[in-house]
Amino acid sequence: MAEKILLERNIKEACGIFGIISRDSSELARKVYFGLFALQHRGQESAGIAVSYQKDKAVYYKNMGLVNDVFKEAELELLPPTTVAVGHVRYSTTGSSNVVNAQPVVFYGKKGRMAVAHNGNVVNANQIKAQMLDKGHIFQSSIDSEVIAARINYHIKDDLVGGIVAACEEFLGAFSLLVMAEGKLVAVRDRHGLKPLIIGKTPEGEIVAASESCALDAIGAEIVRDVKPGEVLVIDENLEMQSRFLKNIEPKFCIFEYVYISRSDSVLNGVSVYEARYKCGRMLAELFKIDADLVAGVPDSALVCAKGYSDVSGIPMVDAISKNRYVGRTFIQPSQSVRENSVSLKLNAFRSNIEGKRIILIDDSIVRGTTSKKIISLLRKNGAKEIHMLVGSPIVGHPCYFGVDMQTREELVGGKITKDDICKKIGADSLNYIPLECLKTACGGGGFCAACFDGNYPDSVTDDETGKFIFE
Structure with missing residues (x-):
């Protein structure tokens, strides 16, 4: 009987991000769809996919709901063949649950149409946003991910990667990012490597970046390596990879990923979750x-x-x-x-x-x-x-x-x-x-953030810097 x-489970999980880049244009949105499906456990509020075309343009679709509810055949057909695509599944740690706050964040920037997908929580985003508002910047959403996107664009001069590095040096807290711009895919982890981000390669030779290795498995990709803490990894249209690093790197991976968040069939930092x-x-x-x-x-x-x-x-x-x-x-x-x-x-x-x-x-x-x-x-x-x-x-x-x-x-x-x-x-x-x-x-x-257990936080945090609805 x-x-x-x-x-009613009392913890919510982290967002999931997935990106892919290839030499030749193909229906990459469908591979992103399968990758996001494998990351569904990391967020069930919304899903979105953005694809690049002509290097400085992008098409995207995002909505509330599960991946297979948001993306039917008609929605996938809206996304044209491409050489670069990024996707996101969300649960809200910052900002309320509505379609305005769904990701990827897609915007017109200094390098044309750009997209940012983010997993984590930037704890000083409220202060950065206030500074930008004072200078006349406007925001449409209540998520820290839009602050990340705006700050990256602010710091871009001639060099896309220089703008990403300069912006990320300002952020405190957790962020694994995928940035789509100029026909490139840029994968970033914060200086502690708090949130996971792994690189893979498909049998067709495409390079993939994902929150967990289970998403690589979903499209038949093999693990290449983890993005390192503080690494800004640039993958260009020729699939060549170059790295720059943030300052003051101190690995502190979130140990709760092993305890609960990640799927048991994933491998994080070379360690099997199972x-x-x-x-x-x-x-x-x-x-x-x-x-x-x-x-x-x-x-x-x-x-x-x-x-x-x-x-x-x-x-x-x-x-x-x-x-x-x-x-x-x-x-x-x-x-x-x-x-x-x-x-x-x-x-x-x-x-x-x-x-x-x-x-x-x-x-x-x-x-x-x-x-x-x-x-x-x-x-x-x-x-x-x-x-x-x-x-x-x-x-x-x-x-x-x-x-x-x-x-x-x-x-x-x-x-x-x-x-x-x-x-x-x-x-x-x-x-x-x-x-x-x-x-x-x-x-x-290895080095871990176990602050939920021992109170030792990798970055200094005050209560007024945090909270899910600080931007609302």
């Missing part, structure tokens, strides 16, 4: 030996972690929860009020598998605690005898200002109460988290 629960999550599960089994009958993971991102725990502990992994795969994911809805009223994500509990059983329940993270409480309540209603919760990340006690939509300490259960109090709040028999150092080891041991 399966009993349903409405699940392997990182699996290692976390194995470490949890070594750290927390619990007498139980079965292990269960919360779909989808915690399933790999649960497998790791089961393999080491010898306790069988059983389907306790089933996810309805024919509905959307409420945790990337644009506001908490919409998430709470949405029925776009449901979980089912299997009574026959869990009745009378002691369960080790594994999830990737606990943010507000409301989801964990509902799941545990559901399992108890279906006969679970004990529920011991393990989490594949440390306590989330600090806001994220760099592109994950958990921007105030007040909304984080780990920012207000102790671990024991969280355990009582969610109704578990026990609760334990993986230590941060273990998580870092599982993710390759």
Whole structure:
């Protein structure tokens, strides 16, 4: 018997960007479409594609909704054959959810028609925008991505790349960018490399840039390498690549990409997301030996972690929860009020598998605690005898200002109460988290931004610089 629960996930993901360039003109928009489809998990509010023609002109289409809803055959036919194209799927960390704020940002600039696709959150964009408004500049949207585009155009003299570098030196926070101009594709990561950006090559020889390697797989492209932190990588019409670098490079990759945001079949900075999550599960089994009958993971991102725990502990992994795969994911809805009223994500509990059983329940993270409480309540209603919760990340006690939509300490259960109090709040028999150092080891041991766990931010941030609606 399966009993349903409405699940309101408490974190939203990062935007997804995809770009492609070729020597010969072809229907690249269709390849961008497939790439965005593979990145749909990173944003479900809007989708857009822009294509270049005659080097200084561009055609684009963007609208609200999922990729396959925005782009039917008629919309794809509006986008002509091209040598350069960029695309974007969005969820809003800055700016409200409407079509004006959809990306790519396409504009007439000093190099003709240009386009910018952005993943991240520029925390000083509000101050930059205010300065530009004082000088007479106008804006149509309420997103930081338009500020990025405007500042790039402002700094362009004769050299496109010089303008991009000068603008990016001013930005604080997270930004992975794709810029389409002059028949070129320019891929940029901020000096910390907070958000992912990877380069690939198709069998036809086209060069691709994408947020995750799973998007390269979608069009049969092979991984070439990651864009480096602080790198401004220019790919010209001959597919030759040249790099310039920003100043003060200090790698601090967002560790939450491994925990939750990225797809498990992606590879980030040379590290398999699947392997990182699996290692976390194995470490949890070594750290927390619990007498139980079965292990269960919360779909989808915690399933790999649960497998790791089961393999080491010898306790069988059983389907306790089933996810309805024919509905959307409420945790990337644009506001908490919409998430709470949405029925776009449901979980089912299997009574026959869990009745009378002691369960080790594994999830990737606990943010507000409301989801964990509902799941545990559901399992108890279906006969679970004990529920011991393990989490594949440390306590989330600090806001994220760099592109994950958990921007105030007040909304984080780990920012207000102790671990024991969280355990009582969610109704578990026990609760334990993986230590941060273990998580870092599982993710390759490199330099990370783990500010949501330890409060150590890579850039100085104040509350008045942040907030989703600061431009509205």
